[in-house]
Amino acid sequence: MHDAKQHPSSSDAAFDPSTATIVAVTFNRSGLLARLLTSIGEMDPKPGHVVVIDNASTDDTTEVVEAFREQIGTELVYRRLETNTGGSGGFSAGMQTAYDLGSEWMWLMDDDVEVIPDGLTKMGRWSTRFRSIQGRRYDFDGSEFYWQYRIAARMGIPIPFAPAEFDESGYKEMNSGCFEGMFIHRDIVRQIGLPDPRFFIYWDDQVYGWLASRITTSVIVNEFVLRRTREIKQWDMGVRHMNASSDNYRYYIMRNRSLIKQYYRSVGFYRPIPFALGTAATFAKELIRLVVVERTVRGTSNLFRGLRDGRDIARDRGWMPMPPLDRQSCPTPRAGS
Known part of the structure; x- marks a missing residue:
């Protein structure tokens, strides 16, 4: 499972950007979504598809998306859900849509980020070696955002002070995940299924990343590919x-x-x-x-x-996890669980 540790500079040409789909989930933040879509329009190269999942917004999100349809420079797929399913439900629907489009790679993100113009190239550099990849982010003020990429697995919580520095390999193995930037291959999605909408919000991406790390080498790479566009009160x-x-x-x-x-x-x-x-x-x-x-x-x-x-x-002893996508006979989780 573990690959030799070397920087993947020699394998840039092996990645086809058109096989990737950006999946963005939004809810009543059309202004932030417009900034994200603007940044996607400035990407070089661009992904093959952009999927926007709208969690039943009541603002002008639909109009904003339609205004970008011609100028974004790639195929834009817009789905407005009937109810607000939370980030968990949004990413589940978005990943299903991307999977049905035949996407080889799915790049997940919230509406409060911008994509660095060459972000897809940076992620693609690692795609021949790894199938569950997390890039880095700049915070709202331009500083380096630290994400807790390791969890104490038995406790099910992040390790807050896992080392932030990278060595010459350019990556660190992780056993977690974050839907603000997760870059994942369809084969992993096929095996572990879709993100679980029952979470609504919180812990969903950590569990999904942990499941992925059990069947593949998951990594965070020393590549800045996203920038936060919303300021959050912090200590x-x-x-x-x-x-x-x-x-x-x-x-x-x-x-x-x-x-x-x-x-x-x-x-x-x-x-x-x-x-x-x-x-x-x-x-x-x-x-x-x-x-x-x-x-x-x-x-x-x-x-x-x-x-x-x-x-x-x-x-609930009848509770079931999300089924793999290659096992259509598996029972789906009960909605009330």
Whole structure:
């Protein structure tokens, strides 16, 4: 599974940009989406397709997308969902659309980023060696954004101080994933299935990246390919930052721990004690975020509510993971799980 560690400069020509599809998910942020679409129009080379999944926006998102249809310079596929399915549902629908288009590579991103003009070339350099790849991002202020690319797998939580530096190989192995920049091959998607819409938001990309890392060598590469376009309130910890959150996020952060537990159970990876420690650490982190970043204690009820609602998910013995795309006979997960 592991490849020799060398920079892939000699394999640039092997990547065909037309086989890649950018999948962007948006919800009521047409201004940010317009910036993303503008940056895609300035890419060289461009992907074969751009898929925009609209989570039932009530603003002028449809009009904005249609205005870019002629000027973006590649085929634009727009799907407006009937209800807001969260980022999880949006990326699940987007990846299904890209897969059905025959895309070899799917590049996932939120609407609050811009693509660096040569970003696809940078990602393509690694495509002959790896099939689950994460590029790097600039933050809103132009600084280097640190993403927690390693998780303490048994605990199911990120390792916040995993080394940020790269050696001469230009990559580091990861066991996680982030839908803000994940670049993944259709063969991996075929084997592990689509992202799970039941998460709605939070932990979905970590679990998806972890599943991918179990069947392929997943890497984060020393290539800056995206730039954040939305400023988020942060607490500067010196070497890392902690972002502000919301009541909705707090609820799903705790509720979805039970979905992680179910995925762990489905592959025989779950161990009660370390996972419980990971849940306790997550709860403590969210309390710190409330007090230090948002300077309030209001919102703790959403953490407890998430834990409570997660119990029903954890107790559901009929729960099933998302099925592989090459096994049409597999039962699909129950909507109420």
